[in-house]
């Protein structure tokens with residue numbers, strides 16, 4: 148009997164040892180250590196290097212919310228049971244961290260804010276998602292760092308506008324998944340969503356449309372909900388969001404999209420249009436490229452406007468990079484415009500493509516006056532730009548090769564499979580999306596360094612990737628959640644984890660056992676049928 152019991156004990160010890168916790172995105176290394184587990188309870192205190200004071204408070208609040216345990220933030224020598232946040236140069240790589248769990252303490256160490264935030268995300272995944280008096284965490288060592296320097300998620304708040312609370316929640320999603328950048332798409336044909344003091348009609352007129360398309364934009368006849376729709380974030384709200392993101396190690400890259408996608412602008416200020424006598428109206432429908440989305444006209448008033456608004460943007464956002472759009476600017480309007488043609492001639496520009504480059508160069512100059520650099524959609528490389536410009540490639544692999552050969556750093560955001568406005572199933576009853584088919588498996592298996600770039604030994608030009616969330620067919624926050632989860636989780640693993648750590652079946656298993664409970668904890672929606680719909 149005794150032997151039997153000992154045997155049982157042995158088996159359970161082996162099982163305990165073998166049970167390595169699940170963390171997503173998969174860390175570089177995670178090893179169960181010899182020794183007793185750590186007991187987290189109400190007596191445990193958080194002790195932090197002053198550099199990580201804000202993150203200590205963040206951790207305190209996160210543990211309280213998740214487990215109900217209300218931990219004190221203590222002084223270094225006092226408490227017996229500690230979670231330490233240690234700043235160390237030994238963890239050298241940007242955003243890297245270590246977690247060491249032993250009987251008496253948990254040590255989170257990193258050299259920078261993002262690193263410590265990442266360590267906190269891993270620790271939170273080791274705690275239950277329920278109220279508890281005590282948690283036993285096995286002795287464990289995690290060593291972890293990201294594969295790519297840029298790991299982003301985008302959100303279009305123009306086609307549909309979401310409250311500040313949801314923007315913060317979205318930033319929490321990014322933090323949990325160890326992304327480091329939120330790309331905030333703030334202006335487009337359908338509205339201007341940021342308070343501007345230099346040109347107030349951008350808000351009083353440009354932030355509002357008188358109706359919104361119902362159904363798909365290809366439906367005929369088109370139907371509209373005739374209700375005034377819109378709004379914008381005040382500077383106060385934006386500062387609040389930036390501060391919130393800062394604590395979480397998230398950089399916000401704001402985008403004002405020029406010289407196309409400008410109907411909100413030219414509705415407010417027709418004098419910036421190539422056709423100022425037309426009554427444009429803030430767009431009420433989608434999919435406007437080359438048809439109705441008139442563009443900015445190159446005149447002195449337009450350039451004064453661009454300088455002022457990009458300066459206001461740079462004064463608000465601390466990001467070293469600002470996004471100026473540059474995508475889908477139809478050349479049709481400049482071809483038809485006497486003013487644009489005269490400008491092309493007077494400035495010795497080759498053609499309308501040269502004019503597009505002129506716009507990008509001017510705004511780059513305005514941003515340089517504020518010490519900022521430029522990101523733009525891949526169309527910006529139609530002309531020659533400073534190679535410190537970052538190309539956000541939403542096109543195919545050939546575009547990435549072209550950008551790399553021209554010397555630009557590149558962020559990969561390919562429509563297939565990183566556009567989350569595309570369908571994730573082929574179920575005709577699935578909730579309306581723009582088109583396409585980007586199921587979870589395709590998203591997970593996507594490799595951000597294209598073979599053509601690798602072949603030319605230019606892989607270092609790929610800074611990372613980003614999934615884009617265009618919200619034409621996402622009128623409310625639960626729909627955004629449904630479209631991004633679990634695909635956002637898949638992107639996070641591709642951008643963070645080493646390729647040899649990736650395994651789709653294992654990932655799906657983690658989504659089911661660990662990640663869906665997290666979506667539920669957030670009270671968020673997700674697409675439930677992800678296992679059924681496979682990569683083509």
Ligand code: ACM
Nearest residue numbers: 474475524541615
């Ligand atoms: C884009 O999808 N027009 C960047």
